Amino acid sequence: QKEVEQDPGPLSVPEGAIVSLNCTYSNSAFQYFMWYRQYSRKGPELLMYTYSSGNKEDGRFTAQVDKSSKYISLFIRDSQPSDSATYLCAMSGSGGYQKVTFGTGTKLQVIP
């Protein structure tokens, strides 16, 4: 079993839809949870990060962490064609240097 599981998609939605992207994990030591967006042929860019459980909102994006279920989500409201990209979840432990473990990414296409 992989430490981080993420549905690779692809996920196609119409413009304006609410998108839900999810990851599950098995390592209870993970404390930092991140979402990266990766456009085709580019490096990942950090979209959001959350420490421990809870919600975090930034504009159209909301990140949720449920540590009891070992489940994290990224919601995108009013999705735009410019949101079309691969979304990678990532997580790490806390305290000093901690290796970040990535999911395989979910490819999202927002259709105009």
Next chain:
Amino acid sequence: DAMVIQNPRYQVTQFGKPVTLSCSQTLNHNVMYWYQQKSSQAPKLLFHYYDKDFNNEADTPDNFQSRRPNTSFCFLDIRSPGLGDAAMYLCATSRVDRGDGYTFGSGTRLTVV
């Protein structure tokens, strides 16, 4: 703007011919990483530098080496590229005292012919 810059963006090399990829950063981050990413796969950590200390992942082939001559620069050397080494190579940086993730460069796409 502070950033992570990788050169070149695209590199074509011959089978078995040594190649070097470069990464520079203006963020003054103390940790630098090299990742290999193949299509539809998660980035795979090859090694990282924590300041001057080199840390190799156990499953990184000996064919891959790295140098960090100073805080700003880091190089990935592939001594004898094989067809299976064709991939996107990502450089990333972070501050060890913060858990808010990495800053990635745009990557170098390596083709082996």
